[in-house]
Amino acid sequence: MSKNLVVRFAGEGGQGVVGGSELMASAAAESGYHVLTFATYPSQIKGGPAWGQARISSEPILTPGDSLDVLVCQNEYAYDANLPELSDQGIIVYNSQEFEIEHPRALALPTDDMAREAGNARAGTIVMIGAVAKAVGFSLEALESFITARWDRGRPGDAAIIEGNIKALHLGATAADESGFEIAQVDPPVEEPDARERILIRGYEAACLGAMAAGVDVFIGYPISPATTMLTYMESNLNGDGKFVGQASSEIESIAALIGAGFTGKKTMTSTAGPGLSLMGEGLGLAWMSEIPLVVADVQRGGPATGLPTKTEQSDFIMAMNPGHGDMSLPVIAPGNVEEAFWATAKAVNWSERYQGPVILLTEMSVAERAQDIERPDTSLISQESRSISDGSVENRRYEGEGVSPFPVPGGPGAYVANGSEHDEQGDTTHLADVHIQMTERRFAKLKTLNDGTFEAENPTASIAIMPWGGSKGSGRGAWQELTSEGIDIGWYYTMYLNPLPEELLAELRTKDKVLVPELNYMGQFAGHLRQLGVAAETINQYTGLPWRISDLKEEIKGHLS
Amino acid sequence: MAKRNPSYDFTWCPGCGDFGVKRAIERALTARASEKQEPIENSVIVAGIGCSGNLVHLQEGPQPFGIHGIHGRTLPIAYGTKSANPDLNVLVVSGDGDFLSIGSEHIAPQARRNLDITVVVMDNGIYGLTKGQASPTTDLEEITPTTKYGKLDDRMNPLMVYLGGGARFIISELSTRIRPLQQAIEDAMNYPGFSIVHVQSPCTTYNDTYAALKGDEANGIKALAQPIADSHDASDYFQALALAAQPGVPVGVLYKADNSVPAHDRLTQAKQKAGIASTDIEKLFDGMVI
Ligand SMILES: Cc1ncc(C[n+]2csc(CCOP(=O)(O)OP(=O)(O)O)c2C)c(N)n1
Ligand code: SF4
Ligand SMILES: [Mg+2]
Numbered sequence: 001m002s003k004n005l006v007v008r009f010a011g012e013g014g015q016g017v018v019g020g021s022e023l024m025a026s027a028a029a030e031s032g033y034h035v036l037t038f039a040t041y042p043s044q045i046k047g048g049p050a051w052g053q054a055r056i057s058s059e060p061i062l063t064p065g066d067s068l069d070v071l072v073c074q075n076e077y078a079y080d081a082n083l084p085e086l087s088d089q090g091i092i093v094y095n096s097q098e099f100e101i102e103h104p105r106a107l108a109l110p111t112d113d114m115a116r117e118a119g120n121a122r123a124g125t126i127v128m129i130g131a132v133a134k135a136v137g138f139s140l141e142a143l144e145s146f147i148t149a150r151w152d153r154g155r156p157g158d159a160a161i162i163e164g165n166i167k168a169l170h171l172g173a174t175a176a177d178e179s180g181f182e183i184a185q186v187d188p189p190v191e192e193p194d195a196r197e198r199i200l201i202r203g204y205e206a207a208c209l210g211a212m213a214a215g216v217d218v219f220i221g222y223p224i225s226p227a228t229t230m231l232t233y234m235e236s237n238l239n240g241d242g243k244f245v246g247q248a249s250s251e252i253e254s255i256a257a258l259i260g261a262g263f264t265g266k267k268t269m270t271s272t273a274g275p276g277l278s279l280m281g282e283g284l285g286l287a288w289m290s291e292i293p294l295v296v297a298d299v300q301r302g303g304p305a306t307g308l309p310t311k312t313e314q315s316d317f318i319m320a321m322n323p324g325h326g327d328m329s330l331p332v333i334a335p336g337n338v339e340e341a342f343w344a345t346a347k348a349v350n351w352s353e354r355y356q357g358p359v360i361l362l363t364e365m366s367v368a369e370r371a372q373d374i375e376r377p378d379t380s381l382i383s384q385e386s387r388s389i390s391d392g393s394v395e396n397r398r399y400e401g402e403g404v405s406p407f408p409v410p411g412g413p414g415a416y417v418a419n420g421s422e423h424d425e426q427g428d429t430t431h432l433a434d435v436h437i438q439m440t441e442r443r444f445a446k447l448k449t450l451n452d453g454t455f456e457a458e459n460p461t462a463s464i465a466i467m468p469w470g471g472s473k474g475s476g477r478g479a480w481q482e483l484t485s486e487g488i489d490i491g492w493y494y495t496m497y498l499n500p501l502p503e504e505l506l507a508e509l510r511t512k513d514k515v516l517v518p519e520l521n522y523m524g525q526f527a528g529h530l531r532q533l534g535v536a537a538e539t540i541n542q543y544t545g546l547p548w549r550i551s552d553l554k555e556e557i558k559g560h561l562s
Numbered sequence: 563m564a565k566r567n568p569s570y571d572f573t574w575c576p577g578c579g580d581f582g583v584k585r586a587i588e589r590a591l592t593a594r595a596s597e598k599q600e601p602i603e604n605s606v607i608v609a610g611i612g613c614s615g616n617l618v619h620l621q622e623g624p625q626p627f628g629i630h631g632i633h634g635r636t637l638p639i640a641y642g643t644k645s646a647n648p649d650l651n652v653l654v655v656s657g658d659g660d661f662l663s664i665g666s667e668h669i670a671p672q673a674r675r676n677l678d679i680t681v682v683v684m685d686n687g688i689y690g691l692t693k694g695q696a697s698p699t700t701d702l703e704e705i706t707p708t709t710k711y712g713k714l715d716d717r718m719n720p721l722m723v724y725l726g727g728g729a730r731f732i733i734s735e736l737s738t739r740i741r742p743l744q745q746a747i748e749d750a751m752n753y754p755g756f757s758i759v760h761v762q763s764p765c766t767t768y769n770d771t772y773a774a775l776k777g778d779e780a781n782g783i784k785a786l787a788q789p790i791a792d793s794h795d796a797s798d799y800f801q802a803l804a805l806a807a808q809p810g811v812p813v814g815v816l817y818k819a820d821n822s823v824p825a826h827d828r829l830t831q832a833k834q835k836a837g838i839a840s841t842d843i844e845k846l847f848d849g850m851v852i
Contacts, residue, residue, distance in 0.1 A: 032852075197851055198851070199850035199851050200850055201850050205850075218642070218645070218646050220641075220642065220645075237841055237846060238841055239838050239840055240839075240841050241840065243840075243841070244646060248638065249668065249671040252635065253635075253638035256635040256638035256639045257638045257639065257641045259629070259639055259642060260639035260640055260642025260643035260644075261642035261643060261646035263627075263629055263639075263643055264646040264647040265647075266646040268642070282632050283632065286632050376847055379844070408627070410605075410606050410647070410650050411603060411649065415602070415626055415627045417609075417619060417630050418627075418629045427628070429570065
């Protein structure tokens with residue numbers, strides 16, 4: 001028996017490899033397992049190498065997994081490209097009508113013929129799922145009921161499709177049974193009697209729901225991978241009085257529109273990726289300057305320029321904090337997993353309202369696109385924060401004072417000019433040095449209200465610590481756990497609140513001989529920032545477009561310990 | 563000017579056309595407020611960057627709200643403001659550089675939405691604030707600091723751009739005609755859809771076109787600005803196109819589409835038709851329960 005199982009479906013875009021892995025994961029989650037999905041695909045609609053994988057475990061899951069237990073291949077390229085990741089005991093299931101291979105642990109399935117025999121020519125992937133399920137000892141009943149629910153869409157022909165798919169499932173299972181291949185079977189799921197209800201949710205859904213729970217009113221965006229899913233989720237689900245979702249004509253438009261909307265007192269948000277965030281630079285400066293609350297979710301992909309649109313990277317940290325010219329330092333919150341994506345986004349909305357300015361939710365493809373089972377969030381734990389609205393008592397002196405001040409809303413009293421030029425207290429343009437000094441200090445002073453960032457700290461007496469950020473949390477945690485169990489004395493620090501960093505955390509980090517920062521970029525962007533803050537930070541980096549493997553990261557950390 | 567800050571350190575040059583536009587806007591906003599029995603604070607001026615955009619700080623009398631943003635982005639800012647609160651009266655003020663050069667990419671998208679806002683473009687055929695470089699509406703062959711050999715690019719015909727972009731109500735006016743300009747702005751604000759008042763607003767420092775617009779009939783110099791004839795049917799798109807394509811500056815209503823359902827009504831109607839209910843977060847979570 002083993003604790004967990006990683007199944008990868010590899011082939012071409014459009015062949016259902018991502019769908020196959022998701023079906024497997026959903027059915028496993030129904031049966032009580034923990035699951036985590038991950039996929040990678042080219043930036044094209046049909047064709048090109050793609051794969052989707054599901055990790056299924058009796059224990060909570062930190063990462064997509066280091067090696068594969070089952071590799072399902074649709075074509076020869078998929079086999080060649082993914083074979084190196086197959087574990088020693090792993091098995092291969094492949095479409096023998098596409099290609100032939102010599103491998104002692106490969107199950108050849110004429111899936112096209114089998115699908116046709118099942119009565120649904122498009123059920124090739126399901127044939128393979130049946131074979132995998134049998135090989136790993138997975139309940140076919142769970143898959144059957146899942147298939148029934150999934151294809152029961154109230155359309156004529158549903159029944160025939162369901163019947164064909166179930167038959168395909170069994171044909172695959174029988175073939176696997178006859179082949180005699182065996183693989184370590186995954187432990188049965190552990191019952192957690194007192195736990196809250198569990199849900200299967202994707203990172204982007206969690207982020208959107210977090211924003212909704214915090215009371216977001218307006219969402220305006222422009223399609224870009226891997227951030228489009230947030231825009232479309234909001235388009236479908238953010239409804240009601242005073243709510244608005246729109247598609248702009250560019251990211252320049254989205255950010256400008258959020259400023260115009262936030263000016264009216266509404267809570268606003270957009271989602272984008274690196275290229276879009278680059279275009280938003282000037283607009284974010286305007287939001288900072290004119291003190292308009294808004295949230296930008298940056299779902300990082302490989303950069304620069306068009307970069308790697310469908311791969312993951314953590315290379316926008318510097319830009320997230322300083323997306324435009326001039327003196328500004330934007331608050332940045334970076335969730336480490338699907339569960340955190342919910343709380344982080346709610347906090348981003350609250351922070352934007354509290355300090356009256358733009359906040360960046362810095363996430364990444366591997367977190368946003370992944371589906372994971374998590375405890376159902378208790379939305380009653382989120383207290384919605386809203387800017388205090390001007391009652392007109394200070395008339396038009398909207399920018400009066402040294403910190404956050406009441407916000408006048410059009411239609412009500414206190415007409416002023418929200419100005420992107422340096423301005424006096426009522427928003428009129430000025431070039432006076434003393435006013436620029438005072439207003440610059442005011443804008444930075446407001447950041448001090450964001451002092452409720454929390455952090456994780458374990459083994460705080462160790463002189464060397466690791467501190468991953470964002471989506472590198474899971475692999476960082478996995479590596480830290482393994483090193484610790486090997487008896488290595490190493491501390492663990494983690495926070496979602498990258499800017500401003502929790503003060504207490506920063507103080508602790510400054511006492512360390514070394515703080516190792518695993519991150520997915522070439523420059524060591526966050527480590528560099530920590531060094532600027534007086535922390536002896538060292539980068540451990542990877543820039544493959546893929547997340548860390550725990551085993552690779554562990555080796556890297558070891559190399560930095562002496 | 564009761565609440566105006568004495569330290570505000572911007573002024574227009576003597577004779578700048580923008581003074582007239584400012585006057586017309588002040589009057590139009592005040593007249594609207596009393597006519598609709600709504601506070602002037604219900605109006606928002608979204609200003610571009612240029613000499614023209616500074617109008618938002620120079621408003622005298624009752625003060626509307628204002629946004630003075632970044633160069634070229636008045637329309638997307640207005641899109642956000644109007645979409646977030648359709649009850650507000652949103653007025654964009656912009657220059658020919660701000661609106662037709664750096665901001666031109668936003669015209670057709672907002673026009674096609676039929677965003678219910680009014681745009682006042684102060685066209686002086688030049689970049690005033692940056693000291694006289696060529697703009698899209700600078701004449702062919704004109705010499706400026708950036709057109710050393712005379713302007714080589716054809717002059718843009720903004721009225722054709724608006725018509726092509728899908729604007730539903732287009733008026734062409736002059737900064738010297740304060741009363742008709744005020745009326746034009748009021749009419750545009752009352753129109754349920756995307757309306758543009760394109761104003762010839764000469765720059766006395768870098769491109770003084772007062773004389774050319776007015777002409778000198780006695781000496782046989784025809785005025786560039788010509789009133790639109792009563793026979794023009796402004797509801798006819800093709801007549802509007804033909805008129806806009808003529809040389810010179812037509813003065814009056816160029817085009818006014820009869821049918822106009824503004825963006826926010828389109829959305830409300832579509833949602834009603836689809837029977838969309840308010841978001842219920844717990845229901846969304848329910849659908850994800852394992
Ligand atoms: C992104 C950006 N590019 C350039 C500028 C410099 N700039 C300020 S105003 C202006 C042109 C203004 O011309 P117009 O809109 O015709 O206004 P006018 O001064 O003529 O009223 C330019 C290029 C800027 N502020 N921002
Ligand atoms: S430079 Fe031209 S547009 Fe600017 S204020 Fe002077 S006259 Fe007006
Ligand atoms: Mg100009």
